[in-house]
Amino acid sequence: MRDRPAADERDEGKSAAYRVPVMEALSRLAKEGPSWLEVARLAFLSRQLDQLEIERLTPAGQVQLQLSSSGHELAQILLGVSLEHPHDAATIYYRSRPFLLASGLTAKEALAASLARCGSPSEGRDVGVVFNLPRRQRATVLPASGNVGLQFTPAVGWAQAIEYHRDVLKQPDWDGAVAVAMGGEGSTATPGFWAALNIATTLRLPLLFVIEDNGFAISTPANLQTPEGNIVANLESFANLEIADASGSDPAAAWRGINDALGHVRGGHGPCLVRLRVPRLTGHAFRDKQLYKSSSLLAEEAARDPLFFLKDYLLSADIVTPQVLNDLARDVEREVEAALTAASALAEPAAESARRHVFFEEAPLQGGLRPQNVQLPPGKQMPNAGGEPVDLREAVRRTLLAEMEQNDRILLFGEDVARMGGIHGMTRDLQRKLGEARVFDTSLSEEGIIGRAVGMALSGLLPVPELQFRKYADAAHEQLADLGTIRWRTAGRFAAPLVVRIPAGCGKHHQGDPWHAMTAEAVYAHLVGWKIAFPSNAEDAAGLLRTALRGDDPTFFFEHRGLLVEDEAVRPYPGDEYCLPFGVAATRSRGDAVTVVSWGQMVHRCAEVAEALPDKITLFDLRTLIPWDRAAVLESVRQTGRLLVVHEDTATGGFAGEIIATVVAEAFAELKAPPERVAALDCPIPYNAQLRDRVIPGSEQIRATVEQLLATSY
Numbered sequence: 001m002r003d004r005p006a007a008d009e010r011d012e013g014k015s016a017a018y019r020v021p022v023m024e025a026l027s028r029l030a031k032e033g034p035s036w037l038e039v040a041r042l043a044f045l046s047r048q049l050d051q052l053e054i055e056r057l058t059p060a061g062q063v064q065l066q067l068s069s070s071g072h073e074l075a076q077i078l079l080g081v082s083l084e085h086p087h088d089a090a091t092i093y094y095r096s097r098p099f100l101l102a103s104g105l106t107a108k109e110a111l112a113a114s115l116a117r118c119g120s121p122s123e124g125r126d127v128g129v130v131f132n133l134p135r136r137q138r139a140t141v142l143p144a145s146g147n148v149g150l151q152f153t154p155a156v157g158w159a160q161a162i163e164y165h166r167d168v169l170k171q172p173d174w175d176g177a178v179a180v181a182m183g184g185e186g187s188t189a190t191p192g193f194w195a196a197l198n199i200a201t202t203l204r205l206p207l208l209f210v211i212e213d214n215g216f217a218i219s220t221p222a223n224l225q226t227p228e229g230n231i232v233a234n235l236e237s238f239a240n241l242e243i244a245d246a247s248g249s250d251p252a253a254a255w256r257g258i259n260d261a262l263g264h265v266r267g268g269h270g271p272c273l274v275r276l277r278v279p280r281l282t283g284h285a286f287r288d289k290q291l292y293k294s295s296s297l298l299a300e301e302a303a304r305d306p307l308f309f310l311k312d313y314l315l316s317a318d319i320v321t322p323q324v325l326n327d328l329a330r331d332v333e334r335e336v337e338a339a340l341t342a343a344s345a346l347a348e349p350a351a352e353s354a355r356r357h358v359f360f361e362e363a364p365l366q367g368g369l370r371p372q373n374v375q376l377p378p379g380k381q382m383p384n385a386g387g388e389p390v391d392l393r394e395a396v397r398r399t400l401l402a403e404m405e406q407n408d409r410i411l412l413f414g415e416d417v418a419r420m421g422g423i424h425g426m427t428r429d430l431q432r433k434l435g436e437a438r439v440f441d442t443s444l445s446e447e448g449i450i451g452r453a454v455g456m457a458l459s460g461l462l463p464v465p466e467l468q469f470r471k472y473a474d475a476a477h478e479q480l481a482d483l484g485t486i487r488w489r490t491a492g493r494f495a496a497p498l499v500v501r502i503p504a505g506c507g508k509h510h511q512g513d514p515w516h517a518m519t520a521e522a523v524y525a526h527l528v529g530w531k532i533a534f535p536s537n538a539e540d541a542a543g544l545l546r547t548a549l550r551g552d553d554p555t556f557f558f559e560h561r562g563l564l565v566e567d568e569a570v571r572p573y574p575g576d577e578y579c580l581p582f583g584v585a586a587t588r589s590r591g592d593a594v595t596v597v598s599w600g601q602m603v604h605r606c607a608e609v610a611e612a613l614p615d616k617i618t619l620f621d622l623r624t625l626i627p628w629d630r631a632a633v634l635e636s637v638r639q640t641g642r643l644l645v646v647h648e649d650t651a652t653g654g655f656a657g658e659i660i661a662t663v664v665a666e667a668f669a670e671l672k673a674p675p676e677r678v679a680a681l682d683c684p685i686p687y688n689a690q691l692r693d694r695v696i697p698g699s700e701q702i703r704a705t706v707e708q709l710l711a712t713s714y
């Protein structure tokens with residue numbers, strides 16, 4: 001990130017007018033402490049919800065997966081009530097319901113979630129305790145993931161976005177905001193935790209890690225997660241990291257620990273990790289009888305119940321009388337019963353709605369550009385006439401530059417993309433032209449690159465991360481998979497549109513090998529919620545990339561290594577407004593005997609064959625796989641009666657199977673021969689050129705299969 005702008009660069013009047021009340025309120029809260037009555041009410045409420053589910057709803061089969069937070073309440077609530085800045089955000093996990101209650105979730109919504117009803121934050125789609133909450137009175141709660149450890153790098157993204165909103169977009173209302181990432185001690189063993197810790201400390205980001213250490217990850221003790229079971233002790237020498245260790249049962253100690261840690265991060269001193277020692281007063285989940293704990297340990301944990309300590313603290317400090325506490329407990333019981341009646345009356349989600357919100361349908365409440373009313377122009381579907389010929393690399397570079405000049409919310413980042421311009425040269429000069437805040441190198445962490453992009457997109461930016469090779473995207477797979485389902489999981493409330501650029505494949509003049517040459521696009525066709533563009537030439541690359549950058553859904557944009565500078569992909573640059581719609585195949589040749597479908601580099605090999613067999617082949621370049629142009633392919637197959645699908649990805653489970661299955665189901669009667677596919681052999685790409693050419697299909701193999709198809713008739 002570039003240096004922070006000097007004070008006079010900012011909109012001082014607006015900043016001061018805004019900052020004063022928010023920061024004053026925050027520092028008053030820090031000095032005076034929370035409203036302990038509210039803390040007590042929320043703690044009782046959380047416990048009461050757990051008890052209701054454990055004692056009645058789960059045994060009756062009304063709640064299918066119960067995960068209690070009993071024992072964790074106090075620490076989470078104290079954290080929740082402290083996050084009053086309008087741009088504070090938190091990433092959470094499945095044991096974070098007390099935090100959600102403190103952030104504005106109602107008891108009715110909590111029970112609607114447990115009962116899988118409409119009116120819950122996921123509209124019954126996700127496990128009752130896997131939450132999201134667009135901002136109410138406190139932190140924005142970013143969509144939780146069921147994967148332990150996935151919550152950390154998106155929080156890094158939000159923390160980095162705070163600086164971008166404040167310094168680059170000059171939005172003073174982001175000043176002083178923090179990101180918070182919460183997890184259990186088990187989660188500190190995950191790659192996501194270390195990726196996040198490394199990035200947050202390297203960049204000194206405003207990020208607070210809150211580790212709720214209950215000593216067990218399901219049944220596995222903490223000393224199997226980190227040496228001696230104490231993550232804080234192990235992080236003592238980590239540079240740029242403030243650490244703290246506090247009891248999560250003792251109200252005064254927990255408040256001090258959280259308040260000091262938050263003060264450090266809000267004060268602009270960099271990240272902090274606070275470990276809060278809490279008892280887990282129930283099994284990991286409802287059915288867990290905790291047979292792996294001794295009876296003395298169970299008794300010791302019960303004695304650390306934060307609710308006992310809280311009541312004791314409130315009474316001994318004369319904050320409340322016993323009568324007030326009793327009344328509060330009774331009010332909460334009544335509130336929970338009323339919430340249960342109200343939640344039970346909510347509708348079940350309609351079965352037909354299961355696929356809603358996989359892709360964009362309407363503006364979300366949080367994430368992407370729409371909630372901020374940033375309108376991008378629709379662009380033109382006709383390319384400019386007479387554009388200068390450019391190769392695919394230049395087309396991508398020009399498109400990125402033109403879009404980034406128009407849209408200051410786009411950030412481009414990845415390994416070596418800045419000073420070097422990317423190891424494929426796709427982003428050369430972009431940092432020099434657009435600045436270090438908008439185009440920057442990252443540390444070597446694909447999990448960190450994609451997870452951070454998720455947090456940035458959720459904050460309202462448009463990240464364009466580059467992954468160096470398709471194979472290395474594997475390290476980010478968990479994040480990629482969960483990113484695609486954010487809109488669905490939150491029933492359209494959150495979205496994280498972004499464009500991930502991935503160089504893939506290998507050409508005739510490229511070395512192949514198992515690490516730099518695979519395409520493996522079918523893996524991504526199987527990820528829900530993603531669109532996939534795979535252009536074969538410069539014009540399509542420009543048009544598809546622009547459409548993706550102005551679109552609403554996360555998109556994989558493949559850049560084929562064998563086409564970046566090769567003549568066969570050179571086309572006139574179609575202009576800075578050219579947008580090519582997804583799902584529209586290009587017809588590269590027309591013929592009446594066989595329909596050939598391909599994408600990426602294989603299109604050119606198929607085109608050679610089509611040229612050698614005039615008037616025989618209708619060749620479609622799909623250009624996008626999700627969505628793919630079913631209508632064009634079906635219409636053509638109905639005329640030719642023969643189908644060949646050609647791809648560079650391996651055969652088994654490849655996308656050809658999807659296309660052939662569709663054609664067989666929809667146009668079986670019109671087929672004159674069994675549909676065929678030509679694809680890479682089911683093995684990695686070899687380094688030896690002769691072996692490589694045996695594995696990746698060449699035009700001779702395509703031609704032989706076409707001829708064999710032409711000779712077959714039912």
Ligand SMILES: Cc1ncc(C[n+]2csc(CCOP(=O)(O)OP(=O)(O)O)c2C)c(N)n1
Nearest residue numbers: 095146147148184185186187214216217218
């Ligand atoms: C990536 C991943 N691996 C395994 C699991 C299964 N799992 C769910 S919770 C859990 C234990 C997590 O323990 P911890 O982080 O200490 O949190 P706690 O439940 O103790 O609050 C495991 C292994 C998962 N959800 N995600």
